Amino acid sequence: MSDAPEDLKDLYAEEMKDLWSANDQMTKVVKKMAGKATDAGLKQMFDKAVDGIGKHTEVLKTLIEAAGEKVKKEHCKGMEGLVAEATKHCLGEDAPEAGPVLDAQMIAQYQRMTHYGIAGFGTAAAYAKALGEKDAASKLSAATKEIYGGDEFATKLADTAVNAKAK
Incomplete structure (x- = not known):
């Protein structure tokens, strides 16, 4: 018997379980990067991101349960690759001093x-909306906006401070 999704409800549950795994993987590497950051704003951004990721993971767990699904994560290979790249380029032998x-x-x-998080949370929000899950859609949309805000802050930090120092 295949575990392939049969309908949008299955896709929705799978997306949230994938995001939970993605969040856990991202948290570990962002914590390590925070320890290596020399720019005070960057360190603060990473610390705030870890808190936000934790909050979003709790939202996912609550929504998975509310959807009548077993509250468990499914290993996210997409984030696994992104974390491997971040580890290689920021924490491993290929990392700059x-x-x-x-x-x-x-x-x-x-x-x-x-x-990856913006895409995943946005997708889950769209699925929730299509399924008529207004509260879930609202929570997932709010998380998407928060993640997007973190991304915009990272761009601003790069543009106004970090990239100039790296020249």
Whole structure:
């Protein structure tokens, strides 16, 4: 018997379980990047992001349960790849020395992971809306906006401080 989704409700549940896994994976690498950040604004952004990711994960768990699904995550291979890249380029042997260049690299990797979250939470919100789950759609849309706000802040930080220092 296949575990393939049969309807939009299945897609919705799978999306949220995938996002939970993505969030857990992203949290681990962002915490490590925060420890390497030399720009105070970047470190603060990473710390705030970890808190936000945790909050969004709690929303996912609540919505998975409300959808009548078993509250468990499903391993996200998409985020696994993004985390592997972030680890390689920011924490591994291919990482620049601590300082502005590493800070710029960490912003780039953070934004790649963030864009995955924007796409995933936006998709889950659209599914919830189509399923008539107004409260869930509202919560998921709010999370999408918060993630997008974090991405915009990272761009601003790069444009106004970090990239100039990395030149």
